[in-house]
Amino acid sequence: MLKIEVKRGDAVVRYFNVKQDGDPVDISDWFFRLTVKEDLSDPYEDAVIAKERTPPHDEPSEGKSSITIKGEETDIEPGAYHFDIQIGVPVETEDGDEGPEYHKRSKKGIFEVVPTPSQDA
Numbered sequence: 001m002l003k004i005e006v007k008r009g010d011a012v013v014r015y016f017n018v019k020q021d022g023d024p025v026d027i028s029d030w031f032f033r034l035t036v037k038e039d040l041s042d043p044y045e046d047a048v049i050a051k052e053r054t055p056p057h058d059e060p061s062e063g064k065s066s067i068t069i070k071g072e073e074t075d076i077e078p079g080a081y082h083f084d085i086q087i088g089v090p091v092e093t094e095d096g097d098e099g100p101e102y103h104k105r106s107k108k109g110i111f112e113v114v115p116t117p118s119q120d121a
Contacts, residue, residue, distance in 0.1 A: 002109030007116050009075040015066045024063035031088035034067050036111045040082040049073050076113055083111040
């Protein structure tokens with residue numbers, strides 16, 4: 001299982017590469033959503049941290065992107081949480097706007113927030 005460990009109050013950047021059969025996938029118009037929850041089955045609205053990465057990406061034709069979580073977003077109670085990253089593709093909504101439709105979970109694992117030496121455990 002994947003694990004992301006971050007010190008409470010620290011910013012974190014997660015870089016990732018999307019590949020299929022070992023080859024990069026063009027993610028130019030893809031969306032990515034990272035959620036950190038107390039329980040993986042919690043609804044999106046109850047996420048402790050929710051981040052969305054929209055185009056443009058770092059190197060989209062090479063399948064490379066990143067998600068940044070700010071320090072104030074990780075300033076939460078230390079402990080083990082669950083994270084998942086979902087992939088979204090653009091779809092036209094009823095009002096004609098284009099937005100993401102999330103349809104696939106890409107990765108999941110443990111998101112551990114640890115206290116800094118100056119904080120109580």
